Amino acid sequence: MSPESVSSGSARSAADLNERIRALWMRAGGSLTPQERAEYEALVVQWASAIRKDVLEAA
Numbered sequence: 001m002s003p004e005s006v007s008s009g010s011a012r013s014a015a016d017l018n019e020r021i022r023a024l025w026m027r028a029g030g031s032l033t034p035q036e037r038a039e040y041e042a043l044v045v046q047w048a049s050a051i052r053k054d055v056l057e058a059a
């Protein structure tokens with residue numbers, strides 16, 4: 001999956017994004033290729049945004 005497809009997707013829940021991050025690390029065996037690193041970084045940015053949204057909605 002390209003970083004563009006990760007970042008252009010619809011809003012996902014923090015839990016879904018966390019699962020995708022974990023699955024990426026499992027597939028990679030703990031060592032990310034440059035392409036996987038870019039996907040990981042895009043997922044983490046989306047996860048952080050989802051967490052902020054959850055916190056703001058709870059407030």
